[in-house]
Amino acid sequence: MEYILIIISAVFVNNIVLAQFLGICPFLGVSGKVSTALGMSGAVMFVMTLATIATYLIQVYILVPFDITFLQTITYILVIASLVQMVEIILKKISPALYQSLGVFLPLITTNCAILGVALLVMQKEFNLVQGVIYAIGNSIGFALALIVFAGIREQLDLMHIPKGMKGVPVSLVVAGILALAFMGFAGIVK
Amino acid sequence: MAKKESTFLNMIVTLLIVTFVASSALGYIYELTKAPRAEAMRIKQTFAIKKVLPEFDNDPLADQYVLPANDGSGELSVYPALAGGDSIGAAVKTFSNNGYGGIIELMVGFNKSGEIIDIAVVNQKETPGLGTKMADDSYIKQYRGLNPGETDISVKQDGGEIDAITAATISSRAFSEAVQKGYNTYLKGETK
Amino acid sequence: MNQWRNFNKGFLRENPVFVLVLGMCPALATTTTAINGMGMGLATTFVLFMSNLVISIFAGFIPDKVRIPAFIVIIASFVTIVDLVMGAYFNTPGPQGEPSLYDQLGIFIPLIVVNCIVLGRAEAFASKNKIVSSVIDGLGIGLGFTFALVLLGATREILGNGSIFGLSFIQGDGILVFVLAPGAFIALGYLTALIIRLKKS
Numbered sequence: 001m002e003y004i005l006i007i008i009s010a011v012f013v014n015n016i017v018l019a020q021f022l023g024i025c026p027f028l029g030v031s032g033k034v035s036t037a038l039g040m041s042g043a044v045m046f047v048m049t050l051a052t053i054a055t056y057l058i059q060v061y062i063l064v065p066f067d068i069t070f071l072q073t074i075t076y077i078l079v080i081a082s083l084v085q086m087v088e089i090i091l092k093k094i095s096p097a098l099y100q101s102l103g104v105f106l107p108l109i110t111t112n113c114a115i116l117g118v119a120l121l122v123m124q125k126e127f128n129l130v131q132g133v134i135y136a137i138g139n140s141i142g143f144a145l146a147l148i149v150f151a152g153i154r155e156q157l158d159l160m161h162i163p164k165g166m167k168g169v170p171v172s173l174v175v176a177g178i179l180a181l182a183f184m185g186f187a188g189i190v191k
Numbered sequence: 192m193a194k195k196e197s198t199f200l201n202m203i204v205t206l207l208i209v210t211f212v213a214s215s216a217l218g219y220i221y222e223l224t225k226a227p228r229a230e231a232m233r234i235k236q237t238f239a240i241k242k243v244l245p246e247f248d249n250d251p252l253a254d255q256y257v258l259p260a261n262d263g264s265g266e267l268s269v270y271p272a273l274a275g276g277d278s279i280g281a282a283v284k285t286f287s288n289n290g291y292g293g294i295i296e297l298m299v300g301f302n303k304s305g306e307i308i309d310i311a312v313v314n315q316k317e318t319p320g321l322g323t324k325m326a327d328d329s330y331i332k333q334y335r336g337l338n339p340g341e342t343d344i345s346v347k348q349d350g351g352e353i354d355a356i357t358a359a360t361i362s363s364r365a366f367s368e369a370v371q372k373g374y375n376t377y378l379k380g381e382t383k
Numbered sequence: 384m385n386q387w388r389n390f391n392k393g394f395l396r397e398n399p400v401f402v403l404v405l406g407m408c409p410a411l412a413t414t415t416t417a418i419n420g421m422g423m424g425l426a427t428t429f430v431l432f433m434s435n436l437v438i439s440i441f442a443g444f445i446p447d448k449v450r451i452p453a454f455i456v457i458i459a460s461f462v463t464i465v466d467l468v469m470g471a472y473f474n475t476p477g478p479q480g481e482p483s484l485y486d487q488l489g490i491f492i493p494l495i496v497v498n499c500i501v502l503g504r505a506e507a508f509a510s511k512n513k514i515v516s517s518v519i520d521g522l523g524i525g526l527g528f529t530f531a532l533v534l535l536g537a538t539r540e541i542l543g544n545g546s547i548f549g550l551s552f553i554q555g556d557g558i559l560v561f562v563l564a565p566g567a568f569i570a571l572g573y574l575t576a577l578i579i580r581l582k583k584s
Contacts, residue, residue, distance in 0.1 A: 018564060021411045022412075024407040025404075071463075073462055077455055081451070081455055108499070111497040113408045116496070116497050170576035176568040180564045184565065
């Protein structure tokens with residue numbers, strides 16, 4: 001039951017993009033079309049879950065026992081960078097088409113603050129490994145939700161007349177704000 | 192500068208050197224800042240205690256003890272305060288899980304007879320502008336001087352004396368619940 | 384290279400937040416007040432300055448294939464230094480018990496390591512330019528980033544809280560939405576439009 005609460009909280013109430021401000025760069029950059037948004041979300045879900053597991057194990061079995069927690073930032077980001085490399089290689093082999101369409105955004109998953117952010121939050125919230133994995137999966141669903149909804153809106157926006165000064169990034173940001181406002185309505189459904 | 196060749200040996204050696212230098216430098220700075228960081232944590236912890244108690248001359252943090260909450264919901268930390276060897280009361284770190292946004296943690300200062308001296312909000316996730324008003328002096332001052340053993344400190348909607356924050360009844364209720372829990376636990380523990 | 388132009392490009396022409404659309408996560412998350420924005424911006428500037436310095440000195444000794452991991456370790460080290468130092472010296476609560484600057488910035492301090500600005504400048508500039516240019520580039524972009532954050536932070540603080548740099552000038556509350564998530568997006572959206580307009584004229 002508690003796991004369902006973790007997921008609902010991560011997807012709706014504390015949406016990683018719209019409430020916690022993590023993952024904004026890909027959110028603004030990759031959400032032009034629903035299809036790329038879907039591809040990116042899948043890759044992020046894979047990396048985020050694996051990264052949470054790997055960083056959790058490293059923190060609990062290496063960093064804390066040896067009292068070297070100050071190496072947390074370095075080890076976490078190196079783990080994430082390696083995982084992304086791995087995903088690139090795997091993707092190139094099994095789905096060259098998806099690899100091509102994601103293009104430069106794939107290596108950029110390394111700098112996706114959502115991945116490192118979630119890994120750090122799992123520690124902050126003192127989750128155990130199972131809770132941490134559920135939390136990571138929940139957040140990647142939340143990321144996917146925000147990205148896909150936003151992509152859908154942007155596909156429509158492209159067909160409309162926007163004042164020249166607001167075209168592109170400005171109007172995207174304002175729309176994201178309204179979306180964030182809508183998601184605030186979910187507050188209070190999780191006690 | 193000519194770029195170094197990416198032979199396997201070069202790559203490994205470079206990475207090892209970079210990581211080694213980085214880790215050593217960080218280890219050094221870690222040791223250097225260890226004391227100030229610990230001091231900063233200590234100041235943060237004593238800040239709430241100092242705010243809710245009158246002048247004391249002991250170290251409440253060192254003298255702290257833990258009591259099981261009277262309603263079985265967890266444990267509360269008690270930080271006793273002494274002045275000239277006599278107990279002048281204690282700060283009790285209490286909580287309620289029934290805040291609108293989740294847990295609320297309060298530091299309540301009680302004097303020996305159980306009167307509330309002052310309250311500090313240690314942690315809350317309430318709605319900004321509404322529930323967060325519980326940290327305002329205008330709300331907290333209602334509790335000062337009240338003895339929860341003699342006065343009903345629940346919100347008026349529940350028959351008590353406290354005016355809830357407008358449009359934030361749930362937050363106010365949780366606040367009162369936490370204070371009451373602190374009183375029940377601390378005073379029950381006192382009369383051993 | 385004209386170092387003055389190298390320095391001030393970060394403020395308007397190549398402002399990381401408004402023009403390059405980089406560093407958006409901390410820009411939105413840490414700008415609830417002008418001071419928080421300034422703290423975040425200066426911490427990032429320090430990392431940019433130091434990592435650009437070290438990378439431009441040692442880039443020649445790092446084999447091409449491992450340059451990204453090597454840069455990451457270097458950047459992560461300076462980020463950790465900022466984290467340790469801020470946890471030690473910028474960690475006292477305010478007079479009313481408000482959280483310290485360190486607590487306000489929270490996980491966004493370690494997240495400086497994934498701020499695309501830092502790795503971006505290291506890769507695009509510092510690894511290919513001389514020390515002086517790289518350092519000035521780091522400083523200029525960092526301060527331009529700080530400028531953007533202070534601007535956004537001040538806007539949100541004035542509209543949402545009726546104060547500026549912690550000094551209130553109205554009684555009661557401001558337009559709360561600006562202190563919250565949606566307001567950050569909206570404020571940044573309009574500010575970006577404004578700055579781009581200014582840049583064009």
